[in-house]
Amino acid sequence: MGRPPCCEKIGVKKGPWTPEEDIMLVSYIQEHGPGNWRSVPTNTGLMRCSKSCRLRWTNYLRPGIKRGNFTEHEEKIIIHLQALLGNRWAAIASYLPERTDNDIKNYWNTHLKKKMKPSDQNEEGMEQEGHSSSSSHPKGQWERRLQTDIQTAKQALCDALSLHTTPPTHVVPETKPSTSHQPYSHASSSYASSYENISRLMENWMKTPNSHDTNSVGDYSFNNMVNINTPRSSSSEGAHSTTNTTCAQDHVFDLFTFNSSTNYGAPSQTQAPLTMIEDWLFEDGASQSHEDLMSMSLEESTSGLF
DNA sequence: AATGCCGCCAACCGCCGCGAG
DNA sequence: GCTCGCGGCGGTTGGCGGCAT
Numbered sequence: 581m582g583r584p585p586c587c588e589k590i591g592v593k594k595g596p597w598t599p600e601e602d603i604m605l606v607s608y609i610q611e612h613g614p615g616n617w618r619s620v621p622t623n624t625g626l627m628r629c630s631k632s633c634r635l636r637w638t639n640y641l642r643p644g645i646k647r648g649n650f651t652e653h654e655e656k657i658i659i660h661l662q663a664l665l666g667n668r669w670a671a672i673a674s675y676l677p678e679r680t681d682n683d684i685k686n687y688w689n690t691h692l693k694k695k696m697k698p699s700d701q702n703e704e705g706m707e708q709e710g711h712s713s714s715s716s717h718p719k720g721q722w723e724r725r726l727q728t729d730i731q732t733a734k735q736a737l738c739d740a741l742s743l744h745t746t747p748p749t750h751v752v753p754e755t756k757p758s759t760s761h762q763p764y765s766h767a768s769s770s771y772a773s774s775y776e777n778i779s780r781l782m783e784n785w786m787k788t789p790n791s792h793d794t795n796s797v798g799d800y801s802f803n804n805m806v807n808i809n810t811p812r813s814s815s816s817e818g819a820h821s822t823t824n825t826t827c828a829q830d831h832v833f834d835l836f837t838f839n840s841s842t843n844y845g846a847p848s849q850t851q852a853p854l855t856m857i858e859d860w861l862f863e864d865g866a867s868q869s870h871e872d873l874m875s876m877s878l879e880e881s882t883s884g885l886f
Numbered sequence: 887a888a889t890g891c892c893g894c895c896a897a898c899c900g901c902c903g904c905g906a907g
Numbered sequence: 908g909c910t911c912g913c914g915g916c917g918g919t920t921g922g923c924g925g926c927a928t
Contacts, residue, residue: 594897594898595896595897595898595922596896596897596922597897615914617913617914618912618913618914629898630913630914631898631899631913631914631915632898634914634915635896635897635898638915639897640896667918668916668917669917670917681915681916682895682896682897683895685917685918686894686895687895689894689895691894
């Protein structure tokens with residue numbers, strides 16, 4: 581007997597989220613902040629599983645998420661981090677704050693996996709074989725090999741990052757891919773789910789105030805929401821500050837303005853900013869001065885193996 | 887124009903870790 | 908120390924859209 585499902589199957593809606601559901605979820609989180617997902621369906625009236633609500637928020641409604649095509653820069657980072665960390669998408673996503681683990685996972689499975697050259701796949705296979713066959717090595721020998729692997733991955737990541745002269749901007753969400761990538765194709769074809777859609781939805785919502793129950797939407801106006809792409813000095817206030825309902829209105833922008841220091845229910849709470857990696861990569865004697873990061877990488881690489 | 891195939895991705899499912907009681 | 912419940916994570920799938928025939 582496994583654990584019972586997180587919610588009753590009966591009466592739980594499944595499938596794509598509707599704009600109305602998104603609004604209900606966003607307005608609730610704006611008032612109460614992310615978390616306590618168990619209570620979200622009951623408090624919002626959403627006929628959704630708590631997990632579904634959390635997933636919807638973290639993957640699509642959470643501010644700061646960059647939709648659209650992956651840049652070459654991001655692509656290379658993913659490839660090398662995947663080689664380094666394996667299919668630990670949440671860990672990989674923590675290095676790409678604008679991307680969700682689900683996005684990265686999908687992108688890997690649909691693009692990068694097949695894009696990998698056979699030689700790369702061999703390398704990956706060797707690396708994973710090195711992990712899986714670790715039991716055949718004495719621990720000291722295995723550790724040396726792992727260190728070598730990490731050095732190799734580090735060098736590869738360094739190569740990838742050095743292809744670009746400008747550091748990645750994970751603070752500004754509206755940063756467009758530097759390449760000629762087109763906007764996210766799905767966004768135009770369906771309700772998919774970005775906060776841009778929510779904004780448009782809110783616009784219509786606010787234009788027809790009588791057509792809905794204002795209690796479920798909250799007090800914020802669309803005028804605030806349309807500025808989601810407007811750069812502004814990020815407040816130190818995060819989503820958690822919105823638990824104070826008086827602050828919620830004052831800092832309504834913050835909910836839709838990405839703040840790298842704020843983690844709106846992001847996959848990982850222990851983010852290592854990308855710039856930290858780059859510092860680690862580019863700094864001379866990095867292995868000495870950033871022993872903590874190295875040990876973190878080592879720890880992450882080896883977790884689950886012992 | 888109609889049909890089938892394929893790729894992509896949003897969402898679900900099940901397991902795991904961790905903290906509270 | 909044990910149990911339970913919640914949140915997080917990774918694998919998988921179903922549906923939709925685009926493309927080929």
